[in-house]
Amino acid sequence: LEVPLEGTNEDMIIEYIRSCAVPTVIIFLTAMAIIAAYRKKKEYSIIVRGGMICSLAIMVIGISYTWKELDIGNYIKNQNNDSNFIEQYYVNPEETSLTFPETKRNLIYIYVESLENSAMSKKNNGMEDESYIPNLEKLAVNNLNFSNNSGVGGSIQVSNTSWTIAAMVAQTSGVPLKVISFNAYHDYGDSLPGVYALGDVLKDNGYKNYLMLGSDASFGGRRDYFTTHGNYEIYDYLYALDNNWIDSDYYVWWGYEDKKLFEFAKKELTKISKQDEPFNFTLLTADTHFTDGYVDEDCEKNFDTKYPNAYHCSDYMINEFIKWIKKQSFYKDTTIVIAGDHLTMQENVFNLDNYNRTIYNTFINSKVKTKYNKNRLFSSFDMYPTTLASLGVKIDGDKLGLGVNLFSDQKTILEEYGLTYVNSEIRKKSFFYDNVLLGDSYYLMYSENNN
Secondary structure: OOOOOOOOOHHHHHHHHHHHHHHHHHHHHHHHHHHHHHOOOOOHHHHHHHHHHHHHHHHHHHHHHHHHHOOHHHHHHHHOOEOOHHHHHOEOHHHOOEEOOOOOOEEEEEEEOOOEHHHOEHHHOOOEOOOOOHHHHHHHHHOEOOOOOOOOOOEOOOOOOOOHHHHHHHHHHOOOOOOOOHHHHHHHOOOOOOOOOHHHHHHHOOOEEEEEEOOOOOHHHHHHHHHHOOOOEEEOHHHHHHOOOOOOOOOEOOEOOHHHHHHHHHHHHHHHOOOOOOEEEEEEOOOOOOOOOOOOOOOOOOOOOHHHHHHHHHHHHHHHHHHHHHOOHHHHHEEEEEEEOOOOOOOOOOOOOOOOOOEOEEEEOOOOOOOOOOOOOOOHHHHHHHHHHHOOOEEOOOEEEOEEOOOOOOOOHHHHHOHHHHHHHHHOEOHHHHHHHHOHHHHHHHHHHOO
């Protein structure tokens, strides 16, 4: 309800018009035509009364459905209940001792849109007879995968981390996103000025940060967040236009497709790797975004429906990109993290009865090893300290934000308190979050909107 449309994929707007707006207009005009046809006949009053009763029933059903689906009752209740959970368990990274190794490692972090382990084969705890993501599945098996079971698994999605910018904030700051979009705060200061994020840590330790994505980085406040926290150099769809990477009228899916994303990434990484400073190169894919995803024309179409083919195509391109990285001279000093941002929002793509959905992760060429990577209950918050640890960074206490370094034996908040309790507390109002993490941005906007 609060996110601006700036940067939104046009296909989603078209889909809304096609499936919602057009049928509504057709039904309305049909009703008006029926009323007009019967207006001078004795059946007119019956038609009108019947129409009013039907309209009232539809309205009541619609409001009830909306109330239930958006959980409005609990939202209102939570906004009137303060919780000190975040304040109690938040560890300030800026006040935590972080010791980098003498030779600093590069980081390549790939956020894969809507990548969940349900897409894997059943033999590796997925849901499919034939894996939609066979290459990513092999990477998880053959490298370091943090899992909720004894085999391949992943993180549990907690409240306020279930859309892309919220997931990115959680994985880089160890906190939930308790505002829908940073765009609302754009004119009032920095995004989450009270957090000290992954980009901040790396920048303050001599790294150069980069973010590449095939859409407009302004969508959802991604540009604001990543420039605020780490001064990332951003290569997005608009940058590609301005620098003639693509034609001025080029627009595919959310901007440009993942095939081009990986081509551009190879070129930029080749340049960046020749510089003296260590780098953090972050990628965000989009081809597996709902609805139905984007399937490149060069990809094999092994499945009967579009969305599984989008997963399969993305899987192939990511694997080819990883193979390319491994051939580069900088690879020996580079850790690669591949992580889903959140669970898919596409309905009915997986048969999920009695299945515990988890978000994909794998760490390739990590600086350190661990025996604590299986049978863990963890969330996106834990990716923040775990990513730093994979670079060989020693974290005093092994906790940052609400996250725990999964290389250690420290318990996560999910392991200590369980998903139900953690979700219930995160959804409640937090004065600590508003005062400390949102800080001046929150109060400036709140004061202006109430004057």
